Amino acid sequence: MRIKGIIFLAVVIILGFLISWMSIDPIIESEIEYQASVANGALVEIEGLDIDIIDLKIRWDKLQVANPENTMTNTFETGEMELDFLFWPTWWERVIIEDVIFKDFKMDTERETDGYFEIPEEEKNAEPSFVAQLVGDVTSEISRNAKMEFTDIKTNINVDSLMSKLDLQAPEKIDSLRNGLNNNYQKWDSTLSNTKINSEIDNIEKTINNIDVKNIKDPKKAIAAIKNVQKLAKQVDSLKTRAQNLKNDFQDDFGDSKFSVGRIDNWIEGDFQQAMNMAKLPNINPGNIAQSLFGENLLADYSGYLEYVALARKYGSRLAGEDKEKIERYEGKDYKFSDKYEWPKLWIQNIDLSGETKTAIQLAGQITNISSDQKKTKEPIKFNLGGKDDSNRSMSLTGEFNYLNDEPVETINFTYDGFGLKGSKISPSELLPYPLETGTGEVSASVSIVDKRFDSEIGYKAKGISFDFGENPSDDKIQQLIRNAVSSTDQINVTALVDNLDGPLKVKVRSNIDDLFVNALKSTVSQEIDAARQKIESRVRNEIGDRKEQLLAFKEEKEAEIRKEYEKLEARVNEEIKKVEDKKKELEKKKKELEDSLKDKIQDKIGIDWK
Amino acid sequence: MFLILKYIAKLLKALSSEASPNQLAGGFVLGMIIGMTPVLSIHNLFILILVIIFKVNVGMVILAFLIFSGIAYLADPLFHSFGIWMLEHENMQATWTGMYNNELWAITKFYNTVVIGSLVSAVLLCIPMFPLTKIGVVQYRKHIHEKVMKTKFAKALKGTKLYSVYQTVVRVRG
Numbered sequence: 001m002r003i004k005g006i007i008f009l010a011v012v013i014i015l016g017f018l019i020s021w022m023s024i025d026p027i028i029e030s031e032i033e034y035q036a037s038v039a040n041g042a043l044v045e046i047e048g049l050d051i052d053i054i055d056l057k058i059r060w061d062k063l064q065v066a067n068p069e070n071t072m073t074n075t076f077e078t079g080e081m082e083l084d085f086l087f088w089p090t091w092w093e094r095v096i097i098e099d100v101i102f103k104d105f106k107m108d109t110e111r112e113t114d115g116y117f118e119i120p121e122e123e124k125n126a127e128p129s130f131v132a133q134l135v136g137d138v139t140s141e142i143s144r145n146a147k148m149e150f151t152d153i154k155t156n157i158n159v160d161s162l163m164s165k166l167d168l169q170a171p172e173k174i175d176s177l178r179n180g181l182n183n184n185y186q187k188w189d190s191t192l193s194n195t196k197i198n199s200e201i202d203n204i205e206k207t208i209n210n211i212d213v214k215n216i217k218d219p220k221k222a223i224a225a226i227k228n229v230q231k232l233a234k235q236v237d238s239l240k241t242r243a244q245n246l247k248n249d250f251q252d253d254f255g256d257s258k259f260s261v262g263r264i265d266n267w268i269e270g271d272f273q274q275a276m277n278m279a280k281l282p283n284i285n286p287g288n289i290a291q292s293l294f295g296e297n298l299l300a301d302y303s304g305y306l307e308y309v310a311l312a313r314k315y316g317s318r319l320a321g322e323d324k325e326k327i328e329r330y331e332g333k334d335y336k337f338s339d340k341y342e343w344p345k346l347w348i349q350n351i352d353l354s355g356e357t358k359t360a361i362q363l364a365g366q367i368t369n370i371s372s373d374q375k376k377t378k379e380p381i382k383f384n385l386g387g388k389d390d391s392n393r394s395m396s397l398t399g400e401f402n403y404l405n406d407e408p409v410e411t412i413n414f415t416y417d418g419f420g421l422k423g424s425k426i427s428p429s430e431l432l433p434y435p436l437e438t439g440t441g442e443v444s445a446s447v448s449i450v451d452k453r454f455d456s457e458i459g460y461k462a463k464g465i466s467f468d469f470g471e472n473p474s475d476d477k478i479q480q481l482i483r484n485a486v487s488s489t490d491q492i493n494v495t496a497l498v499d500n501l502d503g504p505l506k507v508k509v510r511s512n513i514d515d516l517f518v519n520a521l522k523s524t525v526s527q528e529i530d531a532a533r534q535k536i537e538s539r540v541r542n543e544i545g546d547r548k549e550q551l552l553a554f555k556e557e558k559e560a561e562i563r564k565e566y567e568k569l570e571a572r573v574n575e576e577i578k579k580v581e582d583k584k585k586e587l588e589k590k591k592k593e594l595e596d597s598l599k600d601k602i603q604d605k606i607g608i609d610w611k
Numbered sequence: 612m613f614l615i616l617k618y619i620a621k622l623l624k625a626l627s628s629e630a631s632p633n634q635l636a637g638g639f640v641l642g643m644i645i646g647m648t649p650v651l652s653i654h655n656l657f658i659l660i661l662v663i664i665f666k667v668n669v670g671m672v673i674l675a676f677l678i679f680s681g682i683a684y685l686a687d688p689l690f691h692s693f694g695i696w697m698l699e700h701e702n703m704q705a706t707w708t709g710m711y712n713n714e715l716w717a718i719t720k721f722y723n724t725v726v727i728g729s730l731v732s733a734v735l736l737c738i739p740m741f742p743l744t745k746i747g748v749v750q751y752r753k754h755i756h757e758k759v760m761k762t763k764f765a766k767a768l769k770g771t772k773l774y775s776v777y778q779t780v781v782r783v784r785g
Contacts, residue, residue, distance in 0.1 A: 005663035088714045331649075332691050332725030335698045337711035 025049050040075075042066035043115040058083050066115020067108075074111055078355065079104030083348075094343040098350065105355025105363060134306060134454060137505045138498060159539045166275050168540070170267035174547040177264075178554060181254075185558040188250060192565040195246070197239050201576050204232050208579055213586050219598060222591035229584045236577045243573050247566055254559060264548050271544070275536045281529055284521045286514035293427045293517070294494045295509045298458050309401070309410050309449060344373035353385060359419070361395050363387040374403045393418040407451040417442040426462055426492065431482065431517060439465030455501055460494040481520035489513060622670030626751055630668050636744035638667035640737045642675025647683045647690075647733040652726055653719045683729060690732060694724030697731065 029049040036044035048061030059082040067075045083100040211229070216222050336342075351367040365385030371377045380402035388394045399412035421439035426432060439462050447456040469483055494511040626635065641662050645655050662672050683690070698707060710716035720726045759765055 002664055002666050009660060009663050091714075091718045332694060332723045332728070334720075335707070335722045335724070337704075337708040337722065340712055341717070 025051055036065075037117045038119060040065055041068035041117065041119060042071050043117045045115075056085055056087055058085065064109075064111065064115070066111060066117070071115040071117075072111050074106075074109045074115070076105060076107045077109050078102045078106075089341075089343050092341050092343065093345070094341075095346050096343055097346075097348045100348055100351040102351060102353045102355070105353050106358075107355075108358040134500075134505070138306070138507065159535055162275060162278055162536070163539060163543060166271070166278060166540075168271045168543055169274075170264070170271045170544050171547055173267050174264060174544075174551055178551050181551075181555060181558070184253060185562065188253070188562050189565070191246070192562065192569065195569070197243060197569060197573065200235070200239055201572055204235060204576055205579065207232060208583050211583060211587070213583075213590050216587075216590055217594070219591055219594040222587055222594055226584065226587045226591065229580060229587060233577075233580045233584065236573065236580050240573050240577065243566075243570055247570075250562065250566065254555075264551070268541070268544055268548070272537055272540045275540050276533065279532065279536055281532055281536075284518055284525075284529065286510065286518055287508060289431070289517045289521075290494065290509040290511045290514045291507070293429045293431060293513075294460060294511060295496070295507070296428055298460055298494060298496050298509065306447070309412070309447075342376050344371040344376045347371040347377055357387075357395065359389070359393065361387045361389045361393055363395065365397075378404065380404060391418070391420075408449075409451075410447070410449045412447045413445070415442065415444040417444075421462055421465065426465070432486070434467040434469055434483075434486075436462070437466045437468045439463060453501055454505075455499040456497070458496040458498070460492075462492040463490075465490055465492065478520060478524050481524065482517065485516035485520055486513060489516075622668065622674060626748065626756060632745040632748040634666055635668045635671050635748050636741050637665065638662070638669065638671030639675045639744045640741050641667055642672035643679045643736065643740060644730070644733040645672070646676040646679030647686075647736075648729040649723075649726055650680075652730075654730060679733075686729075686732075687725060690728035691724045692728070693732060694726070694728030697727055698722065698724060 026049075028051060029046055032049075033044055033046055043064070043066040045064045045066075046060050046062070047064075049058070050060070051058050059080065061080055062077065063081060064077045065075045067073045080103050081100065083097050086096040086098065089096040207228070211225050213225075216225060348370040349368065351370070352364075353367065354362075354364045356362050363385055364387055365383065367381070367383040367385075369377055369379035370381050371379070374380055380400050382398075382400050384396075384398045386394070386396035386398075393416075395414075395416045397412070397414050399410070402409040402411075417440075419441050421436045421441050423435055425435050442461040442463065443459070445456065445458045448454075467483075467486055469487075473479065473483060489512075492511060492513055494509065496510075497506070497508045499506055641658050644658050648655060661667075662669065697703060707722065711722055721730075
C-alpha cells in the first residue's frame with residue numbers, strides 16, 4: 001500500500017471540491033442570467049445564488065426580471081427562492097427539479113437601475129415566429145381604428161391640400177402596366193413578322209409548283225412524286241402545329257390570368273381609401289364604433305400576454321432539439337435498455353408561487369411540469385394562479401402549454417374581477433369622455449392556439465355604472481344624444497373576438513351600446529361624412545383621369561393587330577395544306593391512269609385480262 | 612517535462628533491479644486498461660485509485676497508457692463492433708437491463724459500445740499480458756538492460772541538467 005499515494009489522492013479530492021465549491025456559484029449565476037436575459041429581451045438578475053451540492057439545493061435571495069418595454073420596471077420579481085434537484089440525473093447532464101418555492105412574488109415593480117440588455121446579433125436576426133407575427137398583426141389592428149374621429153367631422157375638407165399630400169399609386173401603376181404591355185406587343189409583332197413559317201411555306205409552294213403532273217409518263221416517277229408530296233404534307237402539318245403553339249403562347253401572355261381590369265380597379269380603390277384615411281373619415285357601423293370605444297383598452301395588454309406564448313414555444317422547441325444522436329470516432333453508440341433515463345434537459349416539476357400584484361391582490365398558485373421536452377415528461381406545462389384582496393377584487397390565471405403532440409396547443413384563461421371604476425374613464429375615445437361615478441369592472445380573456453390556428457375572446461364588463469357628466473355638460477348635439485343614450489345604461493358588456501380560423505386575422509369588437517352610438521351619429525354626422533366622401537372620390541378619380549379607359553383601348557387595338565397578323569399566317573398555312581392535298585390527289589389519279597394504260601398494253605400483248 | 616523525465620528515469624531504474632516484476636507488470640496492465648478505454652470514464656478513475664494506492668510502477672503505467680492509446684485509436688471500430696455484439700447478445704439482455712436500471716452501474720456508461728467493447732477487451736488482454744510482462748522484465752534485466760544503458764538516449768538522459776537535479780532531489784529525500 002502506498003500511504004503517500006492515499007494522502008495525495010485525498011488532498012486532490014479535497015482541493016477539487018473546494019475549488020468547485022468556491023467557483024461554481026458565480027459561473028452558474030452569470031450563465032443563467034445571460035440565457036434568461038436573452039430569452040426575456042431585458043436584464044434578468046439573480047442575487048445571492050447558492051448551490052449546495054451536498055444537500056442538492058439551489059437558493060437565491062432575489063430575482064428580478066426587467067420589463068423589455070420599460071426597462072426601469074420589472075415584469076416581476078421574487079424574494080427568497082429555494083429548490084431541490086435530483087442527484088442522479090446530473091450525471092446524464094439533466095436538471096430535474098422536484099419543488100421550487102417562490103416567496104414574495106411581485107409584479108410591475110420599480111427598478112433602481114436600468115434593465116436594458118443588448119440582445120446578441122444572432123438572436124436579433126432570428127425569423128419572427130408565428131406568434132410574434134400574430135402580436136404584430138393584433139397591434140396594428142388595434143391602432144387602425146383607435147384614432148378615428150367620429151364627432152369632429154371636417155365638412156369643409158381642403159381637397160387640394162389633401163391631394164398634394166396624397167401619393168397616388170394608381171396612375172404610375174397603370175402607366176407601368178401600359179409600358180409592359182407595349183413591350184410585349186412589340187415582341188409579338190416581331191415574332192410574327194420574323195417567323196420562319198412564312199419562308200418555309202414559300203419553299204413548300206415552290207416544290208409543289210415544280211411537280212408537273214402532265215409530264216409524268218412513268219408510274220414509278222408518279223410514285224416518287226407522291227412520296228415527295230407526302231413529305232411536304234408532313235412539313236405543312238408541323239407548320240400548322242407551330243402556328244397553333246404561337247397562338248397558345250400569345251393567349252397565355254395576354255389572357256385574363258395576367259391581365260385583369262379588376263387589378264386596375266383595386267389600385268384606384270386603394271388610392272381612394274388612402275385619401276379617406278388621410279381625411280380621417282370614419283365608417284359608422286357598430287364594429288368600428290366598438291373598436292374605437294374599447295379596442296385600444298381591451299387589446300392593449302393582449303400582445304404582451306401573447307409574447308409569453310411565443311417565448312414558451314421558442315424555448316420549448318430550442319431545448320428539445322439539443323439531444324442529437326451523434327456517432328463520432330471513439331464515442332461509440334449508447335444503448336437504452338429501459339426508459340429510466342429518458343429525462344428532458346430541464347424539468348421543473350412543481351413551482352409554488354406566492355406574492356402580490358401591484359394592486360395588492362395576494363396571489364398564490366402553482367406552475368407544474370416546465371420542461372424542455374414534454375414528450376419525455378409526458379406532461380404539459382400547467383399553471384393555476386389566483387387570489388383576492390380585502391375589497392373583494394379577485395384575479396385568476398389558468399392555462400396549459402401542451403407540446404405532447406405534433407401540433408403545439410396553448411390555452412390561457414384570465415379573469416380580473418371586482419376592481420373599482422369610480423373616477424375612471426371607461427374609454428379613451430372622444431365619443432365617451434365622461435368619468436364614472438360608480439361601478440365595478442370585470443375583465444376576462446380566453447386564448448386558444450393550435451399550431452397556427454388562433455382563437456380568442458376577451459370580455460369586459462362594467463357593472464353598476466353611472467356616468468359623471470359634469471356640471472356644465474357640452475351642448476353639442478352628438479354629445480347630448482350620447483348622454484341620453486348612456487345615462488339609462490347601468491352595465492356595459494364588451495366582447496372582442498380575435499381569430500384566424502378562416503384565414504386572415506380578424507378582430508371583432510362588439511358592445512351592448514354600439515347601436516346607441518350608431519343611431520346618435522347617423523342622425524347627426526352621417527350626411528356630412530357622405531358629402532366629404534363623394535368630394536374626395538370624385539377628386540381622386542379626376543386625378544387618375546381616363547388612364548384606365550385609354551389602357552383598355554390600347555390593349556384592344558394592339559391585340560386586334562396581332563390577331564390579324566396571326567390569322568393571316570394561319571390562312572396561309574391552311575391554304576398550303578389544301579394545295580399539297582390537291583397535288584397529292586392529282587398525282588394519285590395520274591398514277592392510276594398510267595398503271596391502267598400499262599395493264600392494257602400487257603393484255604394486248606399476252607392476251608390475259610388483268611382486270 | 613520534469614515529471615516525464617522523472618518517470619522515464621524511474622522506469623529505467625525500476626526495470627534494472629529496483630522494482631519487482633509484479634509491480635512492473637501490474638503497472639503495465641493498469642496503464643493498458645486506461646489507454647485502451649475512453650480516458651474520461653468512471654472505471655478509469657477506479658484504475659487511477661488502484662495505481663495510487665498499490666505500489667505499481669507509475670512509469671510503466673504511463674508507458675503502457677501511451678502505447679495502448681495509439682493502438683486503441685486504430686482498434687476503435689473493432690471495439691465498437693465487439694460492444695454491439697455484447698450489448699445485443701440475447702442471453703445478456705436481462706443482465707444489461709438490470710445493470711442499466713442501477714444508477715451506480717449506469718454511470719460507468721457500460722451501455723456504450725466503445726466503453727464496454729474496449730474495457731472487456733482490455734480486461735481479457737490482462738490475462739496474457741500480466742505474465743508476459745513479468746517474463747519480459749526478467750528477460751530485459753538479463754539480456755537488454757546493459758545495452759539500453761549504453762544507448763545515446765540513456766546517456767543523453769543522464770547528461771541533462773534536469774536529470775542531475777532529479778538525482779539531487781532523490782538523494783536529499785533519501
